[in-house]
Amino acid sequence: MADDRNEIRHVNWAELFSFTQIFKGFRLAIHPSKLVLAFAAIALTWLAAQGLQSAWKLSSTHGYVAPGEIMQYLQPGDAFSKGRQSWLDGRAERAADLATSAQSTFVSGFRTKADMTYGSHFQTQFQKLIAEVKFESAKLEGDAAKNVCDALGTAKKEIGFAHGKLDTVVTDAFSKAKDQIKEGKHPTDTTKSLSDSEKKTALTQLDKEHAKAIQALASQRATMQSQMDAIRGEGIFTAFADYQWTCLYNGIVAVTQGNIFTGLPIAERGTGQVGFLAWMLAGLSGVAWLLSEHVLFGLILLVVTLAIWALLGGAIHRMAALHATRDEKISIKQAIQFALSKWLSFFTAPLIPLAVVAVFGALIMLGGVAGNLWGFGAILMGVLLLLGIVMGLVIAFIVVGLTAGFGLMYPTIAVEGSDSFDAISRSFAYVYARPWRAALYALVALLYGVACYLFVRLFAWIALACTQGFLRWGCWQGGEAYGVNDKVSAMWPAPTFAQLQPDIPWAHLSGWETVGAGFMWVWIALIVGLTTAFLLSYASSANTMIYLLLRRRVDATDMDDVYVQEPQDKPLAEQPATTPEPEPTKPAEKPSDDAEKKE
Numbered sequence: 298m299a300d301d302r303n304e305i306r307h308v309n310w311a312e313l314f315s316f317t318q319i320f321k322g323f324r325l326a327i328h329p330s331k332l333v334l335a336f337a338a339i340a341l342t343w344l345a346a347q348g349l350q351s352a353w354k355l356s357s358t359h360g361y362v363a364p365g366e367i368m369q370y371l372q373p374g375d376a377f378s379k380g381r382q383s384w385l386d387g388r389a390e391r392a393a394d395l396a397t398s399a400q401s402t403f404v405s406g407f408r409t410k411a412d413m414t415y416g417s418h419f420q421t422q423f424q425k426l427i428a429e430v431k432f433e434s435a436k437l438e439g440d441a442a443k444n445v446c447d448a449l450g451t452a453k454k455e456i457g458f459a460h461g462k463l464d465t466v467v468t469d470a471f472s473k474a475k476d477q478i479k480e481g482k483h484p485t486d487t488t489k490s491l492s493d494s495e496k497k498t499a500l501t502q503l504d505k506e507h508a509k510a511i512q513a514l515a516s517q518r519a520t521m522q523s524q525m526d527a528i529r530g531e532g533i534f535t536a537f538a539d540y541q542w543t544c545l546y547n548g549i550v551a552v553t554q555g556n557i558f559t560g561l562p563i564a565e566r567g568t569g570q571v572g573f574l575a576w577m578l579a580g581l582s583g584v585a586w587l588l589s590e591h592v593l594f595g596l597i598l599l600v601v602t603l604a605i606w607a608l609l610g611g612a613i614h615r616m617a618a619l620h621a622t623r624d625e626k627i628s629i630k631q632a633i634q635f636a637l638s639k640w641l642s643f644f645t646a647p648l649i650p651l652a653v654v655a656v657f658g659a660l661i662m663l664g665g666v667a668g669n670l671w672g673f674g675a676i677l678m679g680v681l682l683l684l685g686i687v688m689g690l691v692i693a694f695i696v697v698g699l700t701a702g703f704g705l706m707y708p709t710i711a712v713e714g715s716d717s718f719d720a721i722s723r724s725f726a727y728v729y730a731r732p733w734r735a736a737l738y739a740l741v742a743l744l745y746g747v748a749c750y751l752f753v754r755l756f757a758w759i760a761l762a763c764t765q766g767f768l769r770w771g772c773w774q775g776g777e778a779y780g781v782n783d784k785v786s787a788m789w790p791a792p793t794f795a796q797l798q799p800d801i802p803w804a805h806l807s808g809w810e811t812v813g814a815g816f817m818w819v820w821i822a823l824i825v826g827l828t829t830a831f832l833l834s835y836a837s838s839a840n841t842m843i844y845l846l847l848r849r850r851v852d853a854t855d856m857d858d859v860y861v862q863e864p865q866d867k868p869l870a871e872q873p874a875t876t877p878e879p880e881p882t883k884p885a886e887k888p889s890d891d892a893e894k895k896e
Contacts, residue, residue: 361530392448399455611636714860
């Protein structure tokens with residue numbers, strides 16, 4: 298009897314577990330060309346937003362927002378409106394009070410922080426010199442007392458004046474005290490003289506008090522600056538960007554803890570019990586704050602951001618499409634040329650569904666307007682409610698499809714070479730046709746992406762920490778004036794895994810150190826920007842792989858099927874003209890004898 302058993306010699310795991318194709322995302326994302334384009338997108342968006350924010354500060358009285366305003370916006374009830382109004386009402390008064398008392402506040406704060414030893418050489422000389430300096434209160438009257446910008450400008454000048462005078466007094470007091478010690482004079486009793494051991498002790502104490510005074514100057518200036526910042530508020534984009542990054546980072550941390558769904562709906566924040574999806578919804582709430590409280594600023598910012606991403610993001614998706622399907626790596630120039638040819642499609646793909654939602658929302662609003670009519674208006678609104686509910690269902694369909702399928706729009710255009718309508722059609726169709734498979738792919742891409750990003754971030758942190766550590770070992774002096782062991786720690790605080798680019802204490806630095814720290818900030822920002830660019834590059838690559846997998850499942854299209862621009866043939870007018878060769882002439886045949894006889 299023949300043996301009918303079959304032996305399995307090979308298993309195609311990629312076909313059996315199709316989601317493993319998403320693991321190609323890291324290899325696709327780490328490609329230098331994609332990282333360069335993603336970094337360029339971040340840099341251009343940041344520059345455009347900073348320019349817009351600066352223009353808003355100059356042209357609008359509402360160019361600043363209260364610290365923590367977005368978090369207050371998420372609170373229920375009228376806590377947000379009351380808190381913001383309270384901050385706005387007290388701004389002018391607090392700014393005026395700070396301006397009029399800036400000098401005295403600065404001096405008193407300096408004395409407390411310097412904590413000079415009573416009766417020492419330094420304290421004695423400081424008291425003599427400070428008595429010769431006149432500190433006067435600024436006067437603000439009329440509109441100047443009500444204008445926040447004018448009052449804070451006056452406060453800044455007064456703080457600078459007090460800092461400069463105190464700096465001169467500290468320097469002179471140190472010099473005079475040192476001369477007095479070398480001469481062996483007692484700080485308070487001129488009849489006494491110092492022994493050699495007392496001189497050495499006094500010089501040591503003088504150096505400590507001088508360093509402490511310099512630290513107190515820098516610390517007091519930083520304190521006063523923070524007070525001005527609290528009164529002035531944050532820039533709109535600065536507040537929005539910081540909040541969005543907080544949501545994203547906390548979402549990544551939640552994924553590492555296996556927390557995806559906790560906190561839906563969001564009841565309380567800051568407790569550590571908020572999952573990834575809840576943090577993403579919090580990020581969308583930040584967008585809602587931007588568009589509701591700062592409508593014009595938000596619209597301009599979002600349009601500019603979308604325009605930049607339509608070009609550079611489209612180029613990244615095109616690179617990912619060819620890399621994933623044909624293992625072909627095109628140049629940045631070729632990718633941008635493709636994105637330029639499809640820029641309008643990339644730009645309008647996410648906007649068209651929003652426009653449809655706006656139209657249906659306006660129609661529903663008309664029903665509400667009809668309710669304002671006297672008498673039969675309420676009846677008309679009740680009759681038309683069913684039509685409004687139908688429109689609401691259409692809006693729900695579009696919103697869910699757009700939210701879930703937004704990541705598939707750009708891959709559609711990049712892979713198929715089609716337009717925005719095809720991108721909308723395919724993204725909605727694939728999500729609604731295979732919702733659970735799409736959710737599985739998204740979950741795998743999220744988990745794998747977080748692991749990859751943490752690896753890249755760890756790599757960047759080790760590089761920055763080692764660089765900063767070796768710099769500190771080489772430059773071990775010059776930090777006494779800043780309250781640290783070395784100058785490097787003052788110019789560049791040690792990076793941590795949670796904060797790759799800590800805030801530089803600019804107010805503590807002198808002129809040359811400020812310039813050097815500025816260059817350091819630029820190079821560190823380059824590394825941090827590339828680390829963030831990996832997120833964009835990975836998201837584009839992973840979304841491209843998810844699109845290819847869903848397309849194969851729904852449309853039965855091969856994974857390697859991709860649109861390729863074929864070179865155009867030259868027109869006939871440009872082709873070289875060719876003249877046909879003349880055919881050889883045959884010799885004339887002689888008439889036959891029969892023909893002659895017939896004639």
